[in-house]
Amino acid sequence: MTKDIRLEDFDISYAGHPILKSTSLHLSAPTADSGGRRYGLVGRNGIGKTTLLKAIGTREIKFAEHISVLHVEQEIHGDDTTVIRAVLAADSEREGLLAQVEELTARLNSLSTTGSAKDNAGTDDAAALTKTYARLAAVDADGAESRAAAILSGLGFDADAQKRATRTFSGGWRMRVALARALFVKPDLLLLDEPTNMLDFPAVVWLEKYLSKWPTTLLVVSHDRAFLDSIATDIIHQHSLTLDHYRGDFSTFVKAREDRKKQRIKEYETQLQYRQHLQAFIDRWRYNANRAAQAQSKIKILEKLPPLDAPTKEEDEGLGAGGSHIYFRFEEPERLAPPIIKMDGVTFGYNVPKPPPPGSKFILENITFDLSPDSKVAVVGPNGAGKTTLLKLINGEIEPVRGQVTRHGRVRIAYFSQHHVDALEMNLTPVQFLAKKFPGRPEEEFRRQLGKFGITGPTGLQILGTLSGGQKSRVVFAWLNMTSPHVLVLDEPTVNLDMDTIEALSRSIRNFAGGVLIVSHDERFLDSVCNEVWVCEGGHMARFEGKVGSGDGIVRQ
Known part of the structure; x- marks a missing residue:
């Protein structure tokens, strides 16, 4: 079954305010040649990017049930579970297989001690155990701990920290554990909301390298241009109650947006000039007996033209592309003698x-x-x-x-x-x-x-x-x-x-x-x-x- 995600003609609102209206989103499945597609979701503050991620993560917007999705949005609960164990436990299939091995082994041992290991129950259990071991080998269960440790190390947890209880860490560090769990599980669709916020420079660099080889589909919200340039194969631009899709990283997207903006302005100016030319002819000749028929023809042409809307700045806001209307200003302080x-x-x-x-x-x-x-x-x-x-x-x-x-x-x-x-x-x-x-x-x-x-x-x-x-x-x-x-x-x-x-x-x-x-x-x-x-x-x-x-x-x- 395909892992393509096609969300068609959906609406989203928050607190009574529309976020998206009659829009669509297509996220392509990984391919053997290029691996997973990594989509950066961008747009200005308050446009509803986090709301969109939540709607996808909770399946408020419906898509195929066989596609697994994981939205990293909050830190894990802190308790006595060690960090490494918290990450390993995120793989529910592996955990279930290990529990099954323990149960089947216990039953076979019990049959062996009672001298009835060769009855039908024992044969069935032995076959089930062999099948379970085969599945554990298929999912590389033996290498799970080393994979989890490598992810945690990249996110800043040294060997000692990985053995500590999750309750001993701050919320920011428990958020890293939540991120590590998601990276370890590798869902079909991974949703990340500002994943670099709680990371220091080395961890950001590690995450960039790790996600650049991500094997499944990724949809990430980030304000960090360098991060998006490093990982994104596509950009989804959220604006004006809709979503636009661009191939390439963030810098490629900005250039494409600028080229499209220039083209829109050029088309607008051409259309405006054409309409002004028609209107000038009409104003000059509509009351002239010799030209009145031509003027009436121009009026009909003008009336049939669609409304002409000037390009707006709204869809470019929040992208750091210049021209923003946002200005911060801190008050001028009184001068104090140093050192303060x-x-x-x-x-x-x-x-x-x-x-x-x-x-x-x-x-x-x-x-x-x-x-x-x-x-x-x-x-x-x-x-x-x-x-x-x-x-x-x-x-x-x-x-x-x-x-x-x-x-x-x-x-x-x-x-x-x-x-x-x-x-x-x-x-x-x-x-x-x-x-x-x-x-x-x-x-x-x-x-x-x-x-x-x-x-x-x-x-x-x-x-x-x-x-x-x-x-x-x-x-x-x-x-x-x-x-x-x-x-x-x-x-x-x-x-x-x-x-x-x-x-x-x-x-x-x-x-x-x-x-x-x-x-x-x-x-x-x-x-x-x-x-x-x-x-x-x-x-x-x-x-x-x-x-x-x-x-x-x-x-x-």
């Missing part, structure tokens, strides 16, 4: 008392730096190296067990993290949320602040729970901006943002006159805004300011 934040010999470890006893385990040790009012700093390093911990120390959420953090007496710090996005009151509108945070201020000010971050018109009056992840992030940026910060401390700020929004955020940070510290997996974003890199690794931090004249960005250096 200083660390001197700071050491920190979780669950470590103050003063720390001998043998304590530290995340960061003996960190010293000064932050100037105009610093634009990228904080990089492997997962677990203490990047987010450093930001929390700067923000005052946690206190060092040794050393001192000194902040300027008037400094205001705006701290963005996905925790703040998750903490939004989802039953309120953006305007109501800001009114609750800043009571007494006029509604017009809240609308103006939201407008600075692309939340305009009716979107400001929608319930927060109905907004996309990127739109919720914009609301948080507006909230933080209203505190008039001197320093922006941003932990993975590009998560869930479309490409236009990331470019708008980049421009606003470059133009911001205060200090900035950023943790992000998005190398392109960091290179576009940062002039200094702090590298966290092995409990220590090193500063890097880049080489003048190098062709590489500072983070890549």
